[in-house]
Amino acid sequence: MERYPDIELYLARMPAGVLDAWLGETLGAAPLTPAGKGKWRTKGTCHGQSVPVLLVENVVDGFSSLWFDSNQTPWLTDQEAAKDAAKALGIKVRCSLGGWSPDDDPDRFWQVLPSGEEGPIHWPG
Secondary structure (H helix, E strand, O other), X not given: OOOOOOEEEEEXXXXXXXXXXXXXXXXXXXXXXXXXXXXEEEEEEEOOEEEEEEEEEEEEOOEEEEEEXXXXXXXXXXXXXXXXXXXXXXXXXXXXXXXXXXXXXXXXEEEEOOOOOEEEEEOOO
16 A cells, blocks of 8 residues: 555544644654644654644634644554544544545545544535
8 A cells, every 4th residue: 555645634622632642652742832823733753754743723613634744654544544543532533535636525534433433424514
């Protein structure tokens, strides 16, 4: 399977500090720091490479966007990352269905629940 050029997840609300702990464990990242209104940044490392991380709060329907701006992450795809995040954070996580092409429905996403249940959804909607 080909490694995605970056990873983007949509995270449901969670208790403060939970995301920082997971990013620290997963990437050795420092706690997120403010980077503008509703934006937070940090950097971690994976495979010896820097992994910039951006969190944008409340992008849609109570979900925040978490973007790993690197192809050097612990996950090959958004779906792998979503499974890991949902389990570790104990929250609902959404991501793209796969590699995106111009003919794809922009409202089709993959959802993973903390229980491990997962599947495609139409979102927002």
